[in-house]
Amino acid sequence: MTAQNSLRPRLLILCWLLLLTASLSGCTAFADRTAPQSTVFPLSDWGRSIQDLYSLVFLMSIPVFIGVEGFIVYAVVRFRRRASDELPNQVHGNTRLEVAWTVIPSIVLLIIAIPTISAIFYSDAPPASAQNVLKVTVIGHQWWWEFHYPDLGVSTANELHLPAGRTASFELKSADVIHSFWVPRMGGKVDVVPTRANHMWFTPDANAVGVYPGQCVEFCGIQHANMRLDLVVDTPSDFEAWTQRQKANAVQPTGGAEQQGAAAFMDATRGLCFSCHAIRGTEAKGTIGPDLTHVGSRRMIAAGILENTPANMQKWIQHSQDIKPGSKMGRPVGNGFQNLAVTDADAAAIAAYVFSLK
Numbered sequence: 001m002t003a004q005n006s007l008r009p010r011l012l013i014l015c016w017l018l019l020l021t022a023s024l025s026g027c028t029a030f031a032d033r034t035a036p037q038s039t040v041f042p043l044s045d046w047g048r049s050i051q052d053l054y055s056l057v058f059l060m061s062i063p064v065f066i067g068v069e070g071f072i073v074y075a076v077v078r079f080r081r082r083a084s085d086e087l088p089n090q091v092h093g094n095t096r097l098e099v100a101w102t103v104i105p106s107i108v109l110l111i112i113a114i115p116t117i118s119a120i121f122y123s124d125a126p127p128a129s130a131q132n133v134l135k136v137t138v139i140g141h142q143w144w145w146e147f148h149y150p151d152l153g154v155s156t157a158n159e160l161h162l163p164a165g166r167t168a169s170f171e172l173k174s175a176d177v178i179h180s181f182w183v184p185r186m187g188g189k190v191d192v193v194p195t196r197a198n199h200m201w202f203t204p205d206a207n208a209v210g211v212y213p214g215q216c217v218e219f220c221g222i223q224h225a226n227m228r229l230d231l232v233v234d235t236p237s238d239f240e241a242w243t244q245r246q247k248a249n250a251v252q253p254t255g256g257a258e259q260q261g262a263a264a265f266m267d268a269t270r271g272l273c274f275s276c277h278a279i280r281g282t283e284a285k286g287t288i289g290p291d292l293t294h295v296g297s298r299r300m301i302a303a304g305i306l307e308n309t310p311a312n313m314q315k316w317i318q319h320s321q322d323i324k325p326g327s328k329m330g331r332p333v334g335n336g337f338q339n340l341a342v343t344d345a346d347a348a349a350i351a352a353y354v355f356s357l358k
Helices: 003-031 045-078 095-122 236-247 256-265 310-323 344-355
Strands: 134-141 144-149 154-157 159-163 168-174 179-182 190-192 198-202 210-216 228-234 331-333 336-338
Touching: 045 095, 045 198, 134 159, 134 179, 134 190, 144 159, 154 159, 154 236, 159 236, 168 179, 168 190, 190 198, 228 236, 256 344, 310 336, 310 344
Parallel strands: 134 168, 159 228
Antiparallel strands: 134 144, 144 154, 168 198, 179 190, 179 210, 210 228, 331 336
């Protein structure tokens, strides 16, 4: 036996070990019910309808996989070439086999098609049994998410609040290019397309109180990967309290730094904050950027890439184009934006002001 031939069994064993390791790693991830981006353990009715369909397809694929691989192994062993073999007779084909491998997949696809169509119709609109449906308008921007609750008079950005156990119906629109809205633990992806509105719905489980990350999953520009969101599932009482806080106008600043920050926020010579952002109860009426009326109460800023702290707020105000190049945050220059030319003192004061907007 040559050295090359003796090496082959070892390489084969190594490949099998690597495959086994990868499989076990996948099993570990599969078993983690707390994984924030997992779709395997959905926490809504719509998510479960999709998972049930996946489970059916997976179960049907098992006998198909076993059958195909079994035939391959049988053919390799049974018809392997031997030293004394002549070349086999060449034949055109086997009609029975060709009919079988055409009919059987067709039957399998038909069986899968019926529950697939059913799941599509189920996801089209909330069921008639759904009561007190919460309406939410979702608007995708480059690169952040805007949320409106038309029946509540509430607007927010990048942080979507829903009450557990209550059906939510979403109207999805785009302000610029194609985006795609996805919260993995709640269901599937729905495209957000300019000039039209798409729809989706789901009911967070009563025991699903918590925070679940979501994101844009349609490439929409250079900061696509940084277009994130948080879905916060509240208890009904917490959601009601959050709603009342969001309806209120911004609290007027009382501290010295906060008052200085409010003045700098409204001063065109030190920035253009008020022209892009809205703060209810003030002269800031901008619509280009997120509504900041209660930005201090949000968990994250910059569409989910920075924790909401005064230090990060100041960093975002001064260095937005370094942190998120291409974003529409900063001073407009030509067709783009550049970092705001504000002093450290003004940036710290503005950060203190907006962070106080609970």
